[in-house]
Amino acid sequence: MAVRLKGKDFDIVAKAVVFDKDGTLTQGLKVWKRIFEKQMEVSKEMNLNIESEARKLFGVDIEEPYIPLAIAYSSEEKTLLAASIWLSHxxxxxxxxxxxxxxxxxxxxxxxxxxxxxPVDGAREAIEMISKFVPVAIATSDSRENVERLLKNWNLESNVNYVITSQDVEEGKPAPYMLQKVCKVFDLCCSEVVMIGDNKVDVEMAKNAGSKIITVGNFLEGANGWIKDFKELDISKA
Structure with missing residues (x-):
């Protein structure tokens, strides 16, 4: 089976769909800032005064899409916090x-x-619909624990066939390894798979693997198409 994904500037047929998580399925920078502020609250409870250094290391006050706060791997997040502690204490x-x-x-x-x-508007419904036709995976720099918590909360555990994180491969995004591993699990060529993401590292990973990519939120150079949110995505059996 295959799925047909259509938007205002693309019409793509795929045998599997791979989603990024943060910024694609869930609101990105807004959520990351929430997490950061909660970490700073916890740091004070732990008698650690690290916020000044942490804000600089994470780039919290810089209005750019590629700050560490937005694209750091979960392991790097801990390293940045550890560095903030070292610099402060x-x-x-x-x-x-x-x-x-x-x-x-x-x-x-x-x-x-x-x-x-x-959630990004329509994200949950998009996974539910696409999973009726083809396998679905999530490829993320976040931790597996957070992805599993998300799927349980959204009641999508049976709709997502495979989860892969940057901790499961030799090198995370933009290297192609996560997508290549998904394709191996699904027994598909990378050219038969479409990635849906929101960041240039998602675009680069897809291109490096030989897959097509649709971006959410904004069009990014190299993408095969884009949608503002999932309400703009037409999903049907191919």
Whole structure:
């Protein structure tokens, strides 16, 4: 089987669809800033005064789409927090790493699913519809735990066939390895798969793998088409 995805500037047939998570399925920068502020709240509870250094390292106050806050891998997020602790308090580096991991854990525990997983319009419905026709995967730089929490909250556990994160491959986006592994699992050529993402690293990953890509929010150079949100995406059996 195959699915046909149509928008105002594209008409693509695919045998599988791979979604990015943050900024594609869920609201991007708005959610990342929420998480950052919760981490800073937790840092104060841990008697750590790191916000000044952390804001600089994450680029929180810079209005650009490619700041570390937006595109850092989940492992890099902990490294940036650990660096903020070191710069602010000069604690031993292994202690900084442990404190950063605890900070991430406690911040996520304090956040509601609604805060973490505010959806892009039509995202849940798009996964439900596409999964009727072809396999669906999520390829993300976020942690597997967060993806599983999202799928459970959205009641989509049976609609997504495979999840892959940057921790599962030798190198994350924009390297092609996540998409290549998805294609191997689905027994498909990369040219038969379409990626849906929101960031230039998604575009580069798709191009490096030989897959087509649709971007959400804005058109990015190299994309095969774009939609403002999933309400603009027409989905049908091919």
């Amino acid at each position: 000069h604690l031993p580096w292994d202690e900084c790493r442990n404190l950063a991991s605890e900070m991430v854990k406690r911040a996520l525990e304090k956040m509601t699913d609604e805060e973490l997983f505010e």
